[in-house]
Amino acid sequence: MQQGRDIRRVGDGLNEKCGVVGVSLGEREAARPLYYSLYALQHRGQESAGIVTHDGFQQHSHVEMGLVGDVFDEDSLSTLRGTAGIGHVRYPTAGGVNSCCAQPFAVSFKSGSLGLAHNGNLVNADEIRSELEDLGHAFTSNGDTEVIAHDLARNLLEADLVRAVKRTMERIHGSYALTISHDDTVLGVRDPEGNRPLCIGKLDDGYVIASESAAIDTLDGELVRDVRPGELVVLENDGSGFDSYQLVDKENAAHCFFEHVYFSRPDSVIDGTLVYEVRRNLGRALWEESGVETDVVMPVPDSGRAFATGYAEAAGETTADGEQRAEDDDGVEFAEGLMKNRYVGRTFIMPTQDERERAVRLKLNPIRSTVEGKTVTLIDDSIVRGTTSTQLVQLLRDAGAEEVHMRIGAPPIVAPCYMGIDMHTREELIAADRSVAEVRDEIGADSLGYLSIDSIADCLQKSQADLCLGCVTGEYPYDIDGETTDRDVTRPAIGAEAPADD
Ligand code: SF4
Numbered sequence: 001m002q003q004g005r006d007i008r009r010v011g012d013g014l015n016e017k018c019g020v021v022g023v024s025l026g027e028r029e030a031a032r033p034l035y036y037s038l039y040a041l042q043h044r045g046q047e048s049a050g051i052v053t054h055d056g057f058q059q060h061s062h063v064e065m066g067l068v069g070d071v072f073d074e075d076s077l078s079t080l081r082g083t084a085g086i087g088h089v090r091y092p093t094a095g096g097v098n099s100c101c102a103q104p105f106a107v108s109f110k111s112g113s114l115g116l117a118h119n120g121n122l123v124n125a126d127e128i129r130s131e132l133e134d135l136g137h138a139f140t141s142n143g144d145t146e147v148i149a150h151d152l153a154r155n156l157l158e159a160d161l162v163r164a165v166k167r168t169m170e171r172i173h174g175s176y177a178l179t180i181s182h183d184d185t186v187l188g189v190r191d192p193e194g195n196r197p198l199c200i201g202k203l204d205d206g207y208v209i210a211s212e213s214a215a216i217d218t219l220d221g222e223l224v225r226d227v228r229p230g231e232l233v234v235l236e237n238d239g240s241g242f243d244s245y246q247l248v249d250k251e252n253a254a255h256c257f258f259e260h261v262y263f264s265r266p267d268s269v270i271d272g273t274l275v276y277e278v279r280r281n282l283g284r285a286l287w288e289e290s291g292v293e294t295d296v297v298m299p300v301p302d303s304g305r306a307f308a309t310g311y312a313e314a315a316g317e318t319t320a321d322g323e324q325r326a327e328d329d330d331g332v333e334f335a336e337g338l339m340k341n342r343y344v345g346r347t348f349i350m351p352t353q354d355e356r357e358r359a360v361r362l363k364l365n366p367i368r369s370t371v372e373g374k375t376v377t378l379i380d381d382s383i384v385r386g387t388t389s390t391q392l393v394q395l396l397r398d399a400g401a402e403e404v405h406m407r408i409g410a411p412p413i414v415a416p417c418y419m420g421i422d423m424h425t426r427e428e429l430i431a432a433d434r435s436v437a438e439v440r441d442e443i444g445a446d447s448l449g450y451l452s453i454d455s456i457a458d459c460l461q462k463s464q465a466d467l468c469l470g471c472v473t474g475e476y477p478y479d480i481d482g483e484t485t486d487r488d489v490t491r492p493a494i495g496a497e498a499p500a501d502d
Pocket of ligand 1: 195255256257258259416417418419420421468469470471472
């Protein structure tokens with residue numbers, strides 16, 4: 001594995017932020033609930049979508065490039081027979097679209113059939129792939145999901161399902177939330193650090209495992225709980241319940257804090273907290289840490305809305321100096337000053353810099369009457385490359401804003417993500433080698449304030465030791481070549497004797 005300044009070297013560019021789902025029902029066909037769940041998870045990936053089902057005799061698969069609504073129709077859904085199955089939506093890779101990596105990955109082998117849907121990124125996939133290739137395994141993609149599938153298939157030849165999963169978990173290192181179908185049995189697995197979210201829901205006639213609880217809501221289900229870090233959940237084939245196996249126990253988790261700040265839907269409950277509520281509290285903390293008295297505060301829609309709501313709420317209670325407001329002082333007025341064209345995708349998912357730059361102008365338009373002659377605070381969840389922020393500050397100035405102050409609901413992003421998020425290199429991160437004042441100058445704002453790591457942990461109600469903060473500290477919870485860790489962690493020895501069976 002190469003030095004870690006370019007994530008594309010880790011896992012060969014398989015850097016994805018995806019959505020996964022698995023369903024096991026009593027008698028009803030699983031295809032439609034899977035399809036609706038994927039709709040609910042579409043924000044987690046727009047490159048490809050797929051469903052794999054099993055009817056008790058045979059595995060069925062439909063996986064294509066495109067949005068959920070384009071990939072499936074009545075005909076394709078009707079071919080996906082069976083009461084159990086898994087689904088996946090996938091995010092574009094750094095190098096562009098890649099149909100060989102669309103998921104779920106489906107394979108038949110001696111002990112049956114396997115389907116795998118993966119959210120996350122392994123940091124030792126190359127080592128395991130090379131070992132398996134030496135043993136005669138032939139790979140059809142360069143993805144880490146296929147590596148997991150082959151490793152699991154190999155272990156299933158020698159062990160029962162639970163032990164086989166445990167053996168694979170002892171070998172793979174990195175971030176993974178998986179839904180797996182082994183014939184008509186559906187499983188959910190979360191990596192021992194719980195880096196990516198995964199939760200269990202109960203339906204009238206079965207159970208569902210999904211990346212986010214919003215998918216369970218879509219099916220009129222009830223959130224049971226999160227899958228625990230290091231836990232395997234096996235759904236009963238008849239939809240009557242699930243079994244739980246705590247296969248790996250680690251002292252600390254490493255939940256991706258960005259799930260709460262940016263990725264997940266605000267209406268999802270992740271690791272026990274409602275994402276919207278967390279974002280509102282982050283906005284309140286932002287006011288307390290770096291509030292500025294301006295005429296209006298406005299969100300970058302839609303990502304900054306919950307933050308701006310909390311910020312304006314807190315600004316109505318105390319002044320920027322932390323004093324109680326006088327009764328006739330209303331604080332900073334909340335206003336919608338940027339209108340969004342809802343038919344343009346999120347800029348963050350545009351694969352090339354050129355597309356990202358044009359997308360900002362396509363996507364947002366200022367409301368001149370709200371902005372003209374006013375001092376404005378603009379709130380967003382994060383600054384990654386800085387392109388959007390620069391253009392938005394300019395848009396507001398062009399619309400007549402007297403001052404534009406930027407406030408961000410996350411700390412500066414100074415390092416890449418190796419766990420599947422589209423932040424590849426330090427070179428493309430505006431804050432990687434700039435001070436806050438330099439970033440402020442670069443984006444052209446009158447002032448710039450980020451949120452502290454302490455406030456992130458407080459608002460998520462988690463210890464910093466249980467969060468992944470790699471992209472804001474440069475220290476990671478996994479053993480990544482060329483990077484430092486924030487805990488005592490070593491990647492498993494691959495090629496060494498297999499861990500003893502228990
Ligand atoms: S490095 Fe950042 S984006 Fe990646 S998993 Fe960690 S917190 Fe999330």
